[in-house]
Amino acid sequence: MRRPSVRDDLALHPGYHSPQVDVDVRLNTNEAPESPPDGFRAALADELAAIDWHRYPDRDAAALRSAIAEHHGVEPGQVFVANGSNEVLQTLCLTYGGPGRTVATFEPTYALHSHIPKITNTAVASGERTDDFAIDLDEVRRVTAEHDPTITFLCSPNNPTGMIETEETIRAVADLAPGLLVVDEAYGQFAPWSALELVTPDDPIVVTRTYSKTWSMAAGRLGYLVGPAWLVDELSEVVLPYHLDAFKQAAGRVALRFEAEMQARVATLVEERGRVSAALAGMDVTVWPSASNFILFRPDTVSGDIVWDRLVEHSVLVRNCASWPRLDGCLRLTLGNADENDRFLAALTDVLDPANLESA
Numbered sequence: 001m002r003r004p005s006v007r008d009d010l011a012l013h014p015g016y017h018s019p020q021v022d023v024d025v026r027l028n029t030n031e032a033p034e035s036p037p038d039g040f041r042a043a044l045a046d047e048l049a050a051i052d053w054h055r056y057p058d059r060d061a062a063a064l065r066s067a068i069a070e071h072h073g074v075e076p077g078q079v080f081v082a083n084g085s086n087e088v089l090q091t092l093c094l095t096y097g098g099p100g101r102t103v104a105t106f107e108p109t110y111a112l113h114s115h116i117p118k119i120t121n122t123a124v125a126s127g128e129r130t131d132d133f134a135i136d137l138d139e140v141r142r143v144t145a146e147h148d149p150t151i152t153f154l155c156s157p158n159n160p161t162g163m164i165e166t167e168e169t170i171r172a173v174a175d176l177a178p179g180l181l182v183v184d185e186a187y188g189q190f191a192p193w194s195a196l197e198l199v200t201p202d203d204p205i206v207v208t209r210t211y212s213k214t215w216s217m218a219a220g221r222l223g224y225l226v227g228p229a230w231l232v233d234e235l236s237e238v239v240l241p242y243h244l245d246a247f248k249q250a251a252g253r254v255a256l257r258f259e260a261e262m263q264a265r266v267a268t269l270v271e272e273r274g275r276v277s278a279a280l281a282g283m284d285v286t287v288w289p290s291a292s293n294f295i296l297f298r299p300d301t302v303s304g305d306i307v308w309d310r311l312v313e314h315s316v317l318v319r320n321c322a323s324w325p326r327l328d329g330c331l332r333l334t335l336g337n338a339d340e341n342d343r344f345l346a347a348l349t350d351v352l353d354p355a356n357l358e359s360a
């Protein structure tokens with residue numbers, strides 16, 4: 001017998017991982033700082049008690065899709081649900097990507113927008129953003145003309161920069177993209193406008209959303225897209241039968257009953273974003289404007305790696321992007337609750353204190 005070798009086109013690379021260090025203040029993976037409301041747990045426990053364990057779940061997830069559709073004011077047939085929005089992206093690549101086809105991305109952006117095409121044997125054409133991380137329409141024109149991508153990914157607000165695209169920019173990219181335009185709105189609720197407005201019954205434009213961030217359900221793995229019904233039908237043919245279990249379908253439905261609580265939490269995080277951004281603006285760091293629940297910044301006087309290490313010594317964990325392409329020296333802070341954000345600001349103030357930096 002011989003061990004199988006990994007597929008030739010999959011040069012094994014480390015993939016997408018954020019180190020989970022044991023610290024008091026975890027601000028590195030863009031989750032919500034709190035669990036869902038207590039009422040959610042109670043309502044969900046009732047729903048779970050009623051599940052028929054011996055039966056397959058509703059293959060169409062009809063009740064969940066209706067609830068999401070109502071939430072957004074679209075038809076249930078325009079909603080595709082999956083195990084996290086990453087599985088939505090994977091199903092898009094399985095359906096419209098594959099050998100001989102290309103996905104376009106504009107870097108720096110969400111790492112999975114190029115990783116998922118690779119594992120589905122789809123080529124990636126990576127365009128570049130401008131020096132200040134904006135979408136450059138000339139570059140979009142060049143990449144789409146040269147590579148004729150079947151799928152073009154945009155992320156707005158963009159992870160890891162936090163910046164949002166204007167409606168004008170997204171419409172312009174939609175006009176240039178020769179195939180499907182996917183707008184990843186994992187952070188859409190934190191932003192002043194949504195590309196959901198651009199979804200129509202015909203145009204190949206979809207918006208993806210997740211329960212992992214705003215709905216405090218990262219542990220549950222649930223995401224979806226809103227798009228034309230013809231596309232949802234095509235994805236449903238490709239995804240595995242019964243891929244979405246009954247527990248998750250219930251959790252997704254129940255969560256939507258707590259919209260007011262979710263909106264209040266989003267409002268608090270948006271307020272914290274303003275407060276923390278203002279505090280960072282007064283420190284020796286460069287800060288990028290965020291429309292999300294995280295903030296990208298770069299220490300001016302010392303390397304990002306050193307600051308990251310020193311923050312961990314203060315038991316504060318942020319995302320170290322210092323070695324990522326185009327993000328030299330950058331760190332990404334996920335906004336936590338007010339106490340956690342204060343702990344972060346105090347730790348960073350201490351780390352950047354010139355007296356403490358002399359030993360760095």
Ligand SMILES: *Cc1c(COP(=O)(O)O)cnc(C)c1O
Pocket residue numbers: 030083084085086087110155159184186209210211212213218221222223
């Ligand atoms: C966090 C995140 C997701 C979420 O993925 P899930 O699989 O739903 O947890 C998707 N896109 C972006 C840009 C993200 O940052």
